[in-house]
Amino acid sequence: MEWLDERKMDRGKKPGKLLGNKNSKNHMDLQDIIRESALPFLPAKSLRRFTGVCREWKLQISTPFFAHNQSYSFRDVSGFFCQSPSGALSFVSLNQMAYGVPDPSLKFLPEPVDIRCSSNGLLCCQGRTGYRAYYICNPVTQKWKKLPETTANHGTDPAVVLVFEPSLLNFVAEYKLVVSFASDLDGYEFEIYSSIDGSWRISAEISFGKMKLLPRTGVHVNGVVYWSSSMGRIFSFDLSCERSTIINNIGSSSLGAVNGKLHTACLLGSKLSVSELSNAYTNTMQMNSSAKQWQVKHAVTLNFSVPDLYPRSYDKETVLFLGGDVVVIRHEKKLISYNMKTKEFTEVITEEDTYSRMVPYVNSLVEI
Template sequence: MDKGKNATVFMKSSNNKIYMELKDIIREHALQFLPAKSLLRCRGVCRDWKYLIATPFFVHNQSYSFRNLSGFFSQSSTSEPSFISLNPIAYGVPDPSLSFLPEPVDIRSSSNGLLCCQGHSGYNPYYICNPATKHWHKLPKPNNDHGSDPAVVLIFEPSILNFAAEYKLVCAFPSELDGYEFEIYSSCEKSWKTSGEIFLGNLKILPRSGVYTNGIVYWAGRNNRILAFDLSAERSQIHNGHGTLGVMDGKFCTASILRQNLSVQLLSNAYANTMQMYSNIKAWESHLFTLDRSVFAEGYPEEVSLLVNDTVILRKGKALYSYNLKTKETKHLGNESDDGKRRVVPYVNSLVDI
């Protein structure tokens, strides 16, 4: 009897060891889902957390786990970059003007915590940087002339199985054959490659309009046309559509203001143009969101600046607003300065190392 009781007590004491303390649970299962700014503050909690956050394995897990839109960089042709946070307490960067780079730059594109910037000197080199850590890398000179305002799209897809931060930079540049060609930089190969694909057609694409999703890069063109380039097949095609290009629920979409509504067109079939004639398959799905006029100063917004998943950035004059497609919440983010038309680039507050 005594031995049986003692054994029970022993097993109970042994089983208690499976329970973790709260600080250990947070360290092992929660920290990696926090944004970079919050993690830099968490380094002051204790020495254990400080060392953990600095390890390459943790940085890799955080860049894979945290994908939330944190804000956007804003820049005009005559100003240095600035950053507007969707939540200043949680999201931020130490140097929004990117003065840690070796020269003044223009922000061209972004992807999951990385920015693509272009310098003003020499051959206008491209820089890939992480503004949260101030780490950067200068790319070699492209093989082709990309023009003064290149249509480049940065592609970085974090993978739990790939420890290195591998990325690509895709540029659609004017061809001598009166169309567009495509040049691709690969961080794996550390070199540029010109695709054999040439798009021939009367189309003028808009720089800095490009987005990427599901293996395809899209650029907005004039006359309500969209140029698409499939990276794996290296084939291009045209879609009809208008508005600001974005990504919603992992699918390519366009967004525009339609009177008092926000109109979102979701591309449900990226290869609709290759279907047989008179096919019943619809290429686009329409979604309409009614905006609350009382939230905006003096009328409804004039344009959509960007759309990333559930978040839309709207512009009314110099005022910028965020609109959540799920909660329908609208928030005034602030006013832009009067130094010209600004372009905005989305940003994810990641620790990704390059």
């Protein structure tokens, strides 16, 4: 009987010992999960700060594979690179604790530049001297590449769109720079730079018409580049077949990508509406068709009213950015970020009254 009692007592002790070991193992697994699975979804500024947590985190964040994984995982707009009329550069962060770059003035570039556009962590700038070369850079890592001279004359304020879609399969950033420029044939032509080929190429496509593209309105959505025009229409260029088309727009609105589709954001007074391009080919359908070209996906009444600036230029757009779940609005000296998913507003105070241009930026570790 005593022997049986001792066995019962032993059995009572063993689960406690194993349970303690299991808790210890789970604790270690949680650390691994955070390091391997959570860190890649954080912005670059936060990650630079987290390198001081421990040696393992520092080594993890410093590897090229981690930088590649983070550039694929993190896509949230983090703020705006701003350029004043005098040419001075600065960065307005939507969250100063989380987002930022070490040198907003971009002095690491070999010459003074004008900011043009950005895409998923890469920033496109254009030099002010010589043949006004284009530069592709990452302001976080301060690495850059100077592109070769273009074949065509793109003018003083080119309509440029940078196309970079991070892929888990490509460890080297592969991107395209698409430029629409005025043709001698009274229309628009397109010159494309490919990082794979390392050269420029003029497309055979020529778009004829009297409308004027608004250079700083370009966006890339699912293989198609779009620009707003001075006639209130949207000008598109399909990169797969290299064909251009004209799409009717909803008044004066800003363009953006939401869930892989083209959306527009329009702000009239205190009414903000976001619409999705549901059918780009309504002009080819039979008369009296019930198919709608645009569908309103989100509408909200703001607690302030923005004066109507119509007709707007791209320097005075009240909606500065539309993408993912975020709409960023310019109101007086503030930028107001509105999250369509959480329906939350966040105010960002800027230092300057006006900027000649503001380019959205994603805080990424992408390698060039």
